[in-house]
Amino acid sequence: MRMTGADAILRALEAEGVEVVFGIPGGAILPTYDAFARGTTVRHVLARHEQGAGHMAEGYARATGKVGVALATSGPGATNLVTPIADAWMDSTPLVCITGQVRTQLIGTDAFQECDIVGVTIPIVKHSWLVQDVRELPGVLKAAFHIARTGRCGPVLVDVPRDVQEAELDFEYPEEPDLPGWHPPKRGHPRQIEAAARAIAAAEKPVLYVGGGVLNGNACAELRELAEVGRLPVITTLMAKGAFPESHELHFGWPGMHGPKWSNWAMNKCDLLVAVGARFDDRVTGKLSAFAPGATVVHLDIDPAEIGKLRRADIPVVGPLPEVLAGIAAELRRLQAEGRKPKTDAWLRQIAEWREEFPLRYSRSGPYLKPQLVLETLRDLTAGRDDVIWTTGVGQHQMWAMQYLVCDRPRSFITSGGLGTMGYGLPAAIGAKAARPEATVICVDGDGCFQMTGQELATAVLEDLPVVVVIVNNGYLGMVQQWQDLFFGQRYSHVHLTHQVPDYAMLAEAYGAAGFTVSSEEELEPALEEALSLGRTAVVDCRVDPHEQCYPMIPAGAAALDLIEAPVDEEVEAR
Amino acid sequence: MKHTLAVLVENKPGALMRISSLFARRGYNIESLAVGPTERHDVSRVTLRVDCEQHPLEQIEKQMHKLVNVLRVAELEPGESVERELALIKVSAPPERRSELLSMAGAFQARVADLGPEAIVFEVVGSPEEVDSFEELVRPHGVKELVRTGRIGLTRASDRKGIKRHQHILR
Numbered sequence: 017m018r019m020t021g022a023d024a025i026l027r028a029l030e031a032e033g034v035e036v037v038f039g040i041p042g043g044a045i046l047p048t049y050d051a052f053a054r055g056t057t058v059r060h061v062l063a064r065h066e067q068g069a070g071h072m073a074e075g076y077a078r079a080t081g082k083v084g085v086a087l088a089t090s091g092p093g094a095t096n097l098v099t100p101i102a103d104a105w106m107d108s109t110p111l112v113c114i115t116g117q118v119r120t121q122l123i124g125t126d127a128f129q130e131c132d133i134v135g136v137t138i139p140i141v142k143h144s145w146l147v148q149d150v151r152e153l154p155g156v157l158k159a160a161f162h163i164a165r166t167g168r169c170g171p172v173l174v175d176v177p178r179d180v181q182e183a184e185l186d187f188e189y190p191e192e193p194d195l196p197g198w199h200p201p202k203r204g205h206p207r208q209i210e211a212a213a214r215a216i217a218a219a220e221k222p223v224l225y226v227g228g229g230v231l232n233g234n235a236c237a238e239l240r241e242l243a244e245v246g247r248l249p250v251i252t253t254l255m256a257k258g259a260f261p262e263s264h265e266l267h268f269g270w271p272g273m274h275g276p277k278w279s280n281w282a283m284n285k286c287d288l289l290v291a292v293g294a295r296f297d298d299r300v301t302g303k304l305s306a307f308a309p310g311a312t313v314v315h316l317d318i319d320p321a322e323i324g325k326l327r328r329a330d331i332p333v334v335g336p337l338p339e340v341l342a343g344i345a346a347e348l349r350r351l352q353a354e355g356r357k358p359k360t361d362a363w364l365r366q367i368a369e370w371r372e373e374f375p376l377r378y379s380r381s382g383p384y385l386k387p388q389l390v391l392e393t394l395r396d397l398t399a400g401r402d403d404v405i406w407t408t409g410v411g412q413h414q415m416w417a418m419q420y421l422v423c424d425r426p427r428s429f430i431t432s433g434g435l436g437t438m439g440y441g442l443p444a445a446i447g448a449k450a451a452r453p454e455a456t457v458i459c460v461d462g463d464g465c466f467q468m469t470g471q472e473l474a475t476a477v478l479e480d481l482p483v484v485v486v487i488v489n490n491g492y493l494g495m496v497q498q499w500q501d502l503f504f505g506q507r508y509s510h511v512h513l514t515h516q517v518p519d520y521a522m523l524a525e526a527y528g529a530a531g532f533t534v535s536s537e538e539e540l541e542p543a544l545e546e547a548l549s550l551g552r553t554a555v556v557d558c559r560v561d562p563h564e565q566c567y568p569m570i571p572a573g574a575a576a577l578d579l580i581e582a583p584v585d586e587e588v589e590a591r
Numbered sequence: 592m593k594h595t596l597a598v599l600v601e602n603k604p605g606a607l608m609r610i611s612s613l614f615a616r617r618g619y620n621i622e623s624l625a626v627g628p629t630e631r632h633d634v635s636r637v638t639l640r641v642d643c644e645q646h647p648l649e650q651i652e653k654q655m656h657k658l659v660n661v662l663r664v665a666e667l668e669p670g671e672s673v674e675r676e677l678a679l680i681k682v683s684a685p686p687e688r689r690s691e692l693l694s695m696a697g698a699f700q701a702r703v704a705d706l707g708p709e710a711i712v713f714e715v716v717g718s719p720e721e722v723d724s725f726e727e728l729v730r731p732h733g734v735k736e737l738v739r740t741g742r743i744g745l746t747r748a749s750d751r752k753g754i755k756r757h758q759h760i761l762r
Contacts, residue, residue, distance in 0.1 A: 134605065135608070138605070138608060138609060138612045139612050139613075139616045142657075142659065143658075143659040143660075144605075146604070146605075163659060167657075195659065196601065196662060197600075197601055197658070197659050197660055197661050197662045198659050319657070320653050320656070321650065321653035321654050321656075321657055323653075324647070324649065324650065325650060
């Protein structure tokens with residue numbers, strides 16, 4: 017069919033089953049926005065900043081497993097997408113960014129709002145295209161969606177000059193992408209799968225170290241089956257929170273810098289570490305040479321380049337996780353039928369004992385509301401509900417959210433892990449709400465984070481995508497303040513934001529959202545309960561202890577056994 | 592330990608930039624890099640000499656393989672491949688030194704690409720080690736300018752496996 021490049025973009029989005037895109041128009045992408053005006057089944061959510069649009073697309077992708085789509089104009093519009101693209105790159109989130117570019121004949125002339133966004137983003141995309149001929153557009157978009165969601169998921173960028181959007185083509189959307197150089201692994205090697213199963217069957221102190229790849233690979237059911245068949249303790253990274261039910265008897269917390277002692281000890285003392293879609297990130301391992309020093313490593317991943325990148329794998333299996341995990345579980349069953357029963361009971365009891373002995377704890381003494389209590393109250397208020405999606409910013413509140421919230425379902429905890437993008441929480445929540453309108457989406461944010469993308473409250477209110485933002489407001493860039501407290505002699509250099517400015521409740525009301533201010537334990541539960549019951553966008557400003565620190569903590573570069581625990585005083589209460 | 596990699600890439604804009612960006616970003620050391628056309632107009636061949644002191648070759652190969660435009664990455668193993676390099680070397684050559692330089696060149700089968708009153712431009716083709724030797728030999732005479740293409744290579748004609756694999760990739 018004869019149409020313009022702009023219309024072709026929308027027909028391609030429709031053909032890919034895209035329901036919603038997030039973006040902001042501008043000069044170089046005007047023809048495409050005009051195509052929206054001509055009609056499409058794709059919903060467009062108008063963000064207030066392209067970074068917001070990008071994180072919304074990420075939140076959408078994380079909540080559904082589908083590809084998120086963000087749209088922006090050239091120059092500053094495109095550069096504002098750089099942070100979400102980098103974020104999606106680090107967390108392997110499937111993302112297609114479509115940017116306008118100046119007219120072909122102006123490229124390279126330093127034209128108004130010109131930026132070589134393909135060049136800028138090369139280190140942080142799986143692939144990218146500058147479309148110079150309108151006839152290439154359908155094939156490029158087909159390839160873009162295919163690459164974003166196959167193999168290890170990640171971001172791609174399609175840069176379309178304005179004249180290419182205006183030019184006409186005979187539109188036909190290809191069935192298959194033309195990608196001679198793209199061959200993601202299709203199946204795990206059977207012999208490796210057998211070797212992995214044998215190692216698991218033989219282990220007395222195994223641990224499943226589960227990363228975000230299990231969610232990206234839609235392998236949660238297979239993971240659960242393997243854990244249950246092998247009676248294997250499961251430790252989920254921040255990115256994998258919810259990939260395995262946290263109320264399950266085999267779930268034993270989260271590893272790394274702010275993981276509890278029992279999880280880190282289990283990782284440290286295991287004899288078999290089965291890494292499943294995890295990449296041995298420094299925030300998980302701490303000092304690499306002291307990480308799980310006695311363990312044989314089984315590494316299951318879709319990305320061959322992750323094998324041996326940081327830790328040598330004794331038994332690598334490269335392939336799609338659902339098939340690999342199911343294969344290992346089947347082989348394990350076969351070995352068990354031959355009489356090799358799991359011998360992990362003593363190990364499971366040991367980890368459970370550590371959990372009893374070294375629980376998460378904090379003091380409720382002092383004049384201030386404690387941040388951990390905010391998270392515990394949220395957890396209790398949502399207990400038993402299966403419609404809640406959490407998002408977070410980055411920092412202390414994020415770590416408390418990891419420690420105190422209970423996520424039993426996949427894709428119910430959405431956070432920025434690898435890049436650590438402050439400001440991710442609110443737009444990601446809006447994106448998740450667009451994806452799952454029936455869900456209750458709660459963004460646990462920090463005051464510093466909220467101020468980085470808070471303008472997206474307008475998007476939530478006006479696009480009818482109500483979310484509840486709970487600001488754990490300690491008046492500081494809290495995690496930076498914690499490092500200054502512990503490692504920089506309490507010299508609090510440029511981290512004080514104050515509890516009062518801005519007044520978040522008033523700010524919320526200015527945007528047409530509901531605002532609540534909480535400064536005491538008595539106010540906390542009623543305010544949260546009301547905010548959650550309103551069915552509209554609400555901000556709950558919880559003014560908490562400015563110097564409450566997040567424990568336990570393994571200092572950067574230290575070993576798991578050097579973990580710093582919360583200081584003990586008489587009034588410490590166990591979780 | 593240094594290795595030579597033969598990389599076939601789609602002849603698309605930015606393909607080389609993606610490879611060089613990968614090396615820069617991950618801190619891999621490139622000693623030389625040569626790019627040129629192949630028997631297929633839509634495929635280019637990149638020959639890379641990499642220093643694997645800090646990063647294992649396997650990591651480098653796997654990371655390159657993830658690039659969408661990269662069709663194939665293979666190591667050119669010494670003994671199983673032919674490697675060549677071309678150098679142009681401008682050497683000071685006052686008339687009284689000329690004959691000595693020309694006889695040296697003869698030993699290396701280096702051609703005289705250009706001859707001036709005070710200098711000669713030699714063109715030498717050979718294995719990178721031969722080019723090194725010639726360079727060392729003329730250096731005492733005063734090298735005014737020098738350029739080397741960086742090594743290029745192919746698997747040996749007797750390596751049937753290599754040829755078959757190559758044809759398979761390009762089909």
